[in-house]
Amino acid sequence: MNILFQNIFIAIIGLFAVVFLVKKFIWNPKKQNSKSCGSDSCGC
Amino acid sequence: MSKQINVALIGNPNTGKTSVFNALTGLNQKVGNYPGITVDKKEGICKLSRGVKAHILDLPGTYSLNASSLDENVVIELLLNKNDKDYPDVAVIVSDVENLKRNLLLFTQIKDLKIPTILVINMADRMSRKGISLDIKLLENKLNTKIALVSTRKNEGIGDLKNLIENHKLLSTQPCLDTSTIDTEYFNSLKQAFPNQDLYKLWVVISQDANFGKIDRNELDFSKFKTKSKSELKRLQQKETIKRYQFINGVLKEGQTIDATKATGLRAQFDRILTHKVWGYIIFFFILLTIFQAIYDWASVPMDFIDSSFASLADWIKASFPGGGKLTNLIAEGVVAGIGGIVIFIPQIAFLFLFISVLEESGYMSRVVFLMDRVMRRFGLSGKSVVPLISGTACAIPAIMATRNIESWKERLITILVTPFTTCSARLPVYLIIIALVIPEGRFLGLSYQALALMLLYLIGFGMAVFSAYILDKILKTNRKTFFVIEMPSYKVPLFKNVALTVLEKTKTFVFEAGRIILAISIVLWIMASYGPGKEFNNAETIVEQTYPELQGEQLENKVAAYKLEHSFIGIVGKAIEPAIRPLGYDWKIGIGIVTSFAAREVFVGTLATIYSVGSALDDDDKTIKNRMAKEVHDNGDKVFTLASGISLLLFYAFAMQCMSTLAIVKRETNTWKWPMIQLFGMSLIAYVVALIAFQILN
Numbered sequence: 067m068n069i070l071f072q073n074i075f076i077a078i079i080g081l082f083a084v085v086f087l088v089k090k091f092i093w094n095p096k097k098q099n100s101k102s103c104g105s106d107s108c109g110c
Numbered sequence: 111m112s113k114q115i116n117v118a119l120i121g122n123p124n125t126g127k128t129s130v131f132n133a134l135t136g137l138n139q140k141v142g143n144y145p146g147i148t149v150d151k152k153e154g155i156c157k158l159s160r161g162v163k164a165h166i167l168d169l170p171g172t173y174s175l176n177a178s179s180l181d182e183n184v185v186i187e188l189l190l191n192k193n194d195k196d197y198p199d200v201a202v203i204v205s206d207v208e209n210l211k212r213n214l215l216l217f218t219q220i221k222d223l224k225i226p227t228i229l230v231i232n233m234a235d236r237m238s239r240k241g242i243s244l245d246i247k248l249l250e251n252k253l254n255t256k257i258a259l260v261s262t263r264k265n266e267g268i269g270d271l272k273n274l275i276e277n278h279k280l281l282s283t284q285p286c287l288d289t290s291t292i293d294t295e296y297f298n299s300l301k302q303a304f305p306n307q308d309l310y311k312l313w314v315v316i317s318q319d320a321n322f323g324k325i326d327r328n329e330l331d332f333s334k335f336k337t338k339s340k341s342e343l344k345r346l347q348q349k350e351t352i353k354r355y356q357f358i359n360g361v362l363k364e365g366q367t368i369d370a371t372k373a374t375g376l377r378a379q380f381d382r383i384l385t386h387k388v389w390g391y392i393i394f395f396f397i398l399l400t401i402f403q404a405i406y407d408w409a410s411v412p413m414d415f416i417d418s419s420f421a422s423l424a425d426w427i428k429a430s431f432p433g434g435g436k437l438t439n440l441i442a443e444g445v446v447a448g449i450g451g452i453v454i455f456i457p458q459i460a461f462l463f464l465f466i467s468v469l470e471e472s473g474y475m476s477r478v479v480f481l482m483d484r485v486m487r488r489f490g491l492s493g494k495s496v497v498p499l500i501s502g503t504a505c506a507i508p509a510i511m512a513t514r515n516i517e518s519w520k521e522r523l524i525t526i527l528v529t530p531f532t533t534c535s536a537r538l539p540v541y542l543i544i545i546a547l548v549i550p551e552g553r554f555l556g557l558s559y560q561a562l563a564l565m566l567l568y569l570i571g572f573g574m575a576v577f578s579a580y581i582l583d584k585i586l587k588t589n590r591k592t593f594f595v596i597e598m599p600s601y602k603v604p605l606f607k608n609v610a611l612t613v614l615e616k617t618k619t620f621v622f623e624a625g626r627i628i629l630a631i632s633i634v635l636w637i638m639a640s641y642g643p644g645k646e647f648n649n650a651e652t653i654v655e656q657t658y659p660e661l662q663g664e665q666l667e668n669k670v671a672a673y674k675l676e677h678s679f680i681g682i683v684g685k686a687i688e689p690a691i692r693p694l695g696y697d698w699k700i701g702i703g704i705v706t707s708f709a710a711r712e713v714f715v716g717t718l719a720t721i722y723s724v725g726s727a728l729d730d731d732d733k734t735i736k737n738r739m740a741k742e743v744h745d746n747g748d749k750v751f752t753l754a755s756g757i758s759l760l761l762f763y764a765f766a767m768q769c770m771s772t773l774a775i776v777k778r779e780t781n782t783w784k785w786p787m788i789q790l791f792g793m794s795l796i797a798y799v800v801a802l803i804a805f806q807i808l809n
Contacts, residue, residue, distance in 0.1 A: 072437040079440065080637045083630040090627060090774065 115164045116196060117156075117275055120185060120220060121204035122213050123171030124476075124599040126232040128152075129262035130204050131168040132611055134271070153196075158276045167196050173212075175219040175314055176347055186318065189223055190311055200278035202271070204230045207237055207244075208600060210366060214253075214358045215351065218286040221255065222310045226281035228256050228274045235261040236600070241369030249365040254284045263605060287357050289313060292349040296338065317343050380601060384477045387484075394478055398500065401465045409457040416457070420450030440636060448632030453621070458535050459505060460617050466501065467612040471604035480598070489576050490583020492516060495525040499575060502532035503568075506772045508616060510779055524582045526779055527789055530772055531575035531765065533568045536711040540763050541567055543715055547740055548756025563760075570764055574796075627771050631709040635680065642678035650674045680706070694762065694798070695755030695805040697744060704762075711768045754808035758801040766797035 119134075121127040135154025152168040172182040175189075188194055189201070201220050205213030210231065221227050229249075237243065246257050256274050260267035274281075289310055290297035297309060304312055316337060338346070383389055424442040431438045469475045475497065482496040494516045501509035509529045516522040533541075541564055549563045646653065650673045654666065661669055675681050676698075684702035691701050699718070707714035718739065742750040767773070767790045776786040 069435060072435055075437055076440055076637060079633060083633040086630045087627070087634070090630075 113162050115158070115162065115275060115278060116199045117164045117166045118188065118196070118198035118201045119166055119168045119204060120201055120216065121171060121230075122173050122206070122209070122216060124473075125171075125204045125206040125209070125213060126262055127171060127204040128168065129605060129608055130202075130230060130232060130260065130268075130271075131166060132607055133260075133262045133265065133268045134164070134166050156272065156275075158272050162276055164272075164275050165196075167198070172216065174216050174351075176318070186314065189220065189225065190315060198225060200226045200228060200275060200281065202228045202230055202275070204232055206599075207231050207233050207242055208240060211355075211358055211362055214361070215354055217253070217255075218354050218357065219314075221253070222285040222287065222289060223314070224283045224285060224308065224310075226278050226283055228258060228271070228278070228281065229253065230258045230260050230267075230271060232260050232262065233600075234259045234267065235264050243367050243369075245365045249361065252361040252365060253286060254282045256281060263602075285310070287353065289350055289353075292346055292353055296346070317347050377600060381477065381598065384474065385481055390477070390481045394481060397469075397474075401462075409461050412457040413454055416450065416454045420446055420453070424450075436640065439640065440633070444633045444636030445629070447636075448629040449625075455505065455535065456617055456621065459508065459620050460613050462501065462505075463508070463613045463616040464609060466497070467609045468604045471602065471608055473599040473601045476598050489580045490521070490524055491528075491576075491579050492518065492521045495521065495579075498525050498529050499532055499572070502529040502534060502575075505536070505620070506530045506532070506534050506769060507620065507775050510772065510775050511619075513779065520583075520586055523780065523785065524579050524586065526776055527582060527785065528575040528578045530767055530769065530789065530793065531571050531578060533571040533764070534711070534769075536769065537567075537571075537763055539712055539715045540707075541760060543718075543739070544751070544756050544760050544763075547751045548753050567760060567764055570761075574765060627774065631713075631770065635706055635709070635713070638679040638683075639675060639681075640678065642674065642681065644677065647674055647677040650677065693805070694758050694801045695752070695809065696759065697742075697750055699742075700750070700759070704768075707763075707768045709768075709770045711763065714763070752809075754805050757808055758805035761804050762797045762801035764797070765793055765800055767793035 119127055119131055131152065131154065134156040154166045154168070156164040156166050158164055167188075169185045169188065170182065172185045175186055176182075188196055188198075191197060203213075203217045203220060205217065217227065217229055231244065244259070246259065250257050258267050258271040258274055260271060262268070290301075297313070300312055300316075301309055337343075384393060424446045427442040427446065428438060466475070469478070479494055479496055483492055483494075486492060486495050495513070498509040498512045501512050506529050509532075510526050513522050513525045513529070516525060545560050545563050549560045552559050554562065641647075650670050654661070654670045654673050658666070658669055676685070680702055681698070683705050684698040687701045687705065688696075688698040691704065696704070703714045703718050739751055740749075744750060773786040773790060776789060777783055780786070
């Protein structure tokens with residue numbers, strides 16, 4: 067396969083991996099429940 | 111269209127609720143999370159008659175509707191919220207035939223919420239052995255319910271239970287008792303203030319310590335109603351409990367007879383030995399020793415097989431697509447190696463959960479928790495912290511997930527923060543290779559120095575966990591006093607189906623949750639190691655050929671690969687951090703290993719294997735990674751791996767927080783980045799300081 071295509075393909079795979087990690091660890095679109103579950107301020 | 115009945119499976123812990131769930135749903139089950147919190151949500155489908163299905167929700171074990179833990183909140187929140195999509199058409203309350211009195215407390219509370227309720231009396235096969243007989247008709251009349259006498263062990267009574275679920279519309283919603291009699295005046299004023307609300311539901315909401323996501327008592331308009339103080343509400347709760355037990359005692363007096371002469375005292379005898387203040391610990395120590403020995407011995411065969419299979423697969427891919435270039439390398443060295451890095455841990459995780467599940471199912475785990483509470487409490491931990499700390503020896507991820515049953519947030523948080531200090535299996539390959547390099551092969555009292563060093567590292571890890579817990583206990587403040595209550599269930603022969611399902615579910619969680627992260631990181635690392643900026647990376651061949659004109663063939667290829675790695679993105683990172691790690695005795699190559707292993711520790715050995723497999727002469731002695739590492743020298747000719755740098759590296763890995771998956775799990779469990787960040791920087795700082803001191807003293 068052409069080297070350029072290979073590099074593009076690898077870049078896309080890498081991008082998917084980075085986006086997955088960012089979504090997993092940094093940017094989480096899910097809203098968190100802000101309410102306390104108990105009286106000891108655990109924040110969970 | 112098929113009809114679906116929503117069923118909530120509720121019960122005290124250790125009543126065999128999960129066994130009933132497994133019997134009803136078989137393999138048609140899945141585990142998720144309740145939205146916004148980290149309590150496992152187990153649900154499954156049970157086929158009833160033609161076209162009718164039951165959606166079974168296995169709710170966390172709870173003793174009553176007075177919530178004290180995260181798990182119990184989930185039960186109350188669901189039962190109070192008719193708008194919840196999982197709100198039950200019928201509640202199935204699972205009780206244990208030997209503990210009916212205590213189990214019926216929760217039953218009467220749920221019955222009073224006017225939810226159609228079925229009572230399952232489980233473990234019916236033990237009745238004759240324990241001298242218990244029940245008048246089912248009488249109990250059904252007194253409790254206004256239908257009863258299914260079930261034995262999941264013998265697979266009896268499940269058909270009756272399915273029939274009852276299907277005919278749930280015939281069930282009475284009549285409450286068991288009138289709670290308002292505990293304080294008539296108070297309940298009357300409550301009724302006047304909220305005429306449209308169900309009185310018992312109101313009482314449950316008002317009397318809880320907790321706020322609920324969907325049913326917030328602040329949303330109720332209390333302006334027309336003067337509520338009581340917390341202590342007065344607690345007193346009323348106690349009064350309610352006493353009233354309920356009086357009712358239950360009355361019912362059981364007529365409906366249950368126990369022939370004490372038939373009951374054997376074997377359980378008490380076992381308990382005396384297994385919870386003994388000396389023998390209890392010795393037996394537990396030997397059980398642990400056996401488990402870990404078995405994990406390492408038994409897991410090594412499938413692990414070796416997986417390892418060699420993935421290596422063969424990578425070789426096959428490279429051989430099948432010789433002209434594939436970088437894409438082939440990405441698949442062989444990045445994707446396949448990444449998947450292999452996940453799959454290789456399956457045997458250890460499966461074996462660990464097999465043993466934990468057997469210990470739990472047999473009833474022994476509750477004794478261990480009781481036993482260890484005496485020791486752990488002195489260090490700010492509870493007996494329930496023992497399970498995570500033990501599990502942490504295999505992997506911190508399931509260990510941290512196992513902290514969910516610790517009611518006290520402070521104890522739970524401390525356990526979460528200190529668990530990664532225990533020596534997980536990912537540290538093992540790092541320890542083994544460094545020990546082999548720097549610890550001599552001699553023996554002391556028949557034990558090899560290397561084995562002793564390895565044992566010492568395990569002890570250091572556990573010691574640090576306990577010591578950190580002690581310090582955190584002094585630092586973290588809480589306004590809640592903790593208490594520890596544990597139920598001692600009867601000893602049972604573990605059910606194979608339950609053990610198998612637990613192992614399957616836990617392994618699946620590891621592979622699909624942590625696995626995806628490890629795979630993504632492997633791909634990113636491979637790209638960072640295979641690409642680099644600037645002329646030095648792109649013109650590596652020409653530069654090396656000019657610098658080392660004497661090199662030919664494989665030696666030249668290796669030198670080019672080493673030069674490329676040094677100038678790749680990952681090499682640049684390694685060089686950038688070299689000044690910071692030099693005082694610890696490490697070079698930039700070890701630096702790369704450390705950087706990559708912040709994703710996962712086990713990556714360290716793989717990274718070093720790649721780095722040290724290039725750029726050196728290839729005589730027979732150098733084919734093993736150990737020999738190549740042993741020959742590695744600094745620019746001034748000094749050896750890289752000496753006793754000082756080796757010990758420093760071992761201690762660094764013993765204390766550093768190098769596992770992104772663990773950090774992700776801590777974030778998920780605490781719902782904030784604050785604690786994983788404290789853990790990451792705190793542990794890394796400890797690791798750095800200890801490694802620095804060790805190197806400077808030993809060097």
